[in-house]
Amino acid sequence: MAHELNFNEATGQYSFFSVKEIAWHGLGQIVQDYPTSAEALKFAHLDFTVEKRPIFTQHTSNLYNDGEDRRIIPNISVPDYFATVRQDNNAVLGVVGKDYHIVQNTDAFTFFDAIVGGEGIQYETAGALGKGERIFITAKLPGYIKVGNDDLIEKYLFFTTSHDGSGSITAAFTPVRVVCANTLRAALADMTNTIKIRHTANAQDRLKQAHRLMGISNNLSNEMDAIFNQWSKSRISDSGVKKLIQMALAPSKEVLANVKADQMETLTTTFNNMVEAAYDYGMSNPTQQMNTTAGTVFGAYNAVTGYFQNVRKYKTDEDKVKSILLGGSAQIKTQSAFDLCMEVSKKGEEFLQFNFN
Template sequence: MAHLVEQMAYVGATPWHGLGSRLSPQQPLEIWQREAGMNWQIQESPVHFKADTVGTLGTIHSFPEQKVLYRSDTKAALSVVSQRYQVVQPRDVLEFYRDLSDVSGYELETAGVLKGGRKFWALARTGQTAALKGNDEVKGYLLLATSCDGTLATTATPTTVRVVCNNTLTIALDGGANAIKVPHSTRFDSQAMKKQLGIAVSQWDEFMYRMKNLSERKVQWPEAMSFFMSVLCDTSPDSPLPSVLPNERALRKVQSLYEGQGRGSTLESAQGTAWGLLNAVTEYADHERRAKSSEYRIDSAWFGQGAALKQKALKSALQLVA
């Protein structure tokens, strides 16, 4: 099976997805670019096609409304997009962090390429940290990712990582994620994005205050089951239980993670609390959810169904302390 991850690099402890080659700390961006597999460019070519005609070899025609994007190193085609499509280069994603590292103390922790170059990202530690009761540490990160096939806008997402289990969670308040998105119909302006991010990153204290409330919100088993049924099986508290549970495997797995099998599930902050409910779901999405490979799992956990599941769980958990 072809791997989704073309190449990847990280510093520090092995990341939760277990992928990539390790770098020593404080490496320049040029080293990151090489080791993360981001030392190539997206190039463009007009679309041409051959129209066969009877008795001839066919003629070549152009289709000026579209262009092919391909890799400068392997010449592998990446996608066909409109002429209006604004390309963001792999190097642009790393360069985004240069002044954040020099001035604001951000530290790149992982970067890499998915789907053969169709999607790439970099994740940096912001220096923000908080601890819930029982020394349950949570750190702040900033994830910048983009695609060249139209599947993902250039997106900067303030993110948390729970250290004990490496669970990842997008910082979101009042029902919406604080991600900043630039569609590929618009030129990517990194400085403008950073100005917008200032507001999003500043919500760390408010977000962690609500996570603290979750860690202090005790739940009984019927309430926990109602939470899991709502998040995983789309059942409302008042609806009768179906004879056949949808997503039953996921439900049983998340229950077991909550009941003590999850990493950090027996900490004071998580045992029998709404914070424990949330982390059972995030651990399932990041580490346990069925996937063809670790590469597919990271793509889902950050950008796909896994990310949506975690946000659904967060919204439901926050309703418990509203």
């Protein structure tokens, strides 16, 4: 099933909702107005609870040692391991250890509501994958980041957690350009735009404090506003844009060293094609020809983020989410682009030519 959305056979519905936009593959509910957290929970069919249940195995013994008459000894407990099970349909979601603590779906929405006192959060999408073992939520925070005169960036939070022991609880601040839906990744000096919480005894308490740790409620968007506006005033040549893209997309230290040394004949066709696609997006896409992007460091950064968001092809929607938001190659390389842009805005374009450290 390519879309991998959870299908609840009892209700006959997919676990997904989206505000106004067409949901994944036309599945799930489309609602016209932003729901409350309680409504979003129901629209996405995430209103189920998960519990840990003991695991048992059966032992088979030969009664007469002749292989014909066998006796089954039931209910042998498996120590220190438990099954995570949905209470609404008894679906087994995974196997976890004794120290694993469940964070319920309702706790995920509580995280969002705590940020601005339950007011102003706009839930845009939510859903579940597989049997319900992974859930995800995106919500928009109040206000915009404004770059220059007319480039608006909406402030989003992305949240995902699993019920099968496969990963941490992850919350990420992901600004999105209104004009072309670029997801902008950025790690700032005194705070983080991403937080990961393990499923341990204090998970719920840490989740309640997550927005403070991320600086979401005060300084994060202000600092990003200042950085992006500084980049929009930092000029860079066309050749500088290409060099920055090459350095950001380099798949290894060896390739990066060759790019820095201008040994372009060593670069593969696949790598060059990827660079050209990002460069063309940055230089010719209509969304990039705004006066806040063209010929600036901010435009170079958007060339990289826009490539991964709007040009590169992914096998599935889930692959795209994993690559961009969950530590995949897109996230790593856009972070590299962010770091390079920070240096160029401080030291000038010469940094790209003489950075051999």
